[in-house]
Amino acid sequence: MTGGTRYALATFDDTSLGPVVDLDEPRELVDRQLRPSVVASRDRRVTHAIALRIFDEGKVGLGWWSTLESSWPNVTLFAERASPLLGLVDTPEPLSVRHPSVQAAAAAIGVLLG
Numbered sequence: 001m002t003g004g005t006r007y008a009l010a011t012f013d014d015t016s017l018g019p020v021v022d023l024d025e026p027r028e029l030v031d032r033q034l035r036p037s038v039v040a041s042r043d044r045r046v047t048h049a050i051a052l053r054i055f056d057e058g059k060v061g062l063g064w065w066s067t068l069e070s071s072w073p074n075v076t077l078f079a080e081r082a083s084p085l086l087g088l089v090d091t092p093e094p095l096s097v098r099h100p101s102v103q104a105a106a107a108a109i110g111v112l113l114g
Contacts, residue, residue: 008092009101016085020075021054023064039064051076060085068109 022028023039034050041047054062061077077086095102097113106113 007095009095009099010092011089013087013089014085016087017060017077017082018085020061020063020077021057021059023050023062024073040067042067 023032023034029036029039032050032053038046039050051062055078058081059078060081061075063073063075066072066074093099097103097106103113
């Protein structure tokens with residue numbers, strides 16, 4: 001728990017979701033006149049504008065690569081559209097620094113947890 005916030009790991013059934021816009025697909029970038037360096041920006045004004053354009057198209061979400069590790073996909077879902085299509089598979093697992101998934105993620109990016 002951080003500042004009263006509880007974190008949990010949840011698994012969802014996303015089979016009803018349908019495709020998200022794949023910004024790792026070169027054709028998608030060309031069609032949208034986007035460069036990879038723009039999509040990977042840490043400037044939230046830039047990435048928010050990209051997401052808003054995709055939201056305005058009526059899409060359910062978008063995906064791209066992680067700036068921490070390019071083989072890790074990131075997916076942003078628009079809650080208004082995605083939430084009704086997602087089903088919780090199992091009871092969420094409370095997360096802490098001792099949780100194996102947190103330990104594995106920290107080790108992968110070189111963060112030492114006390």
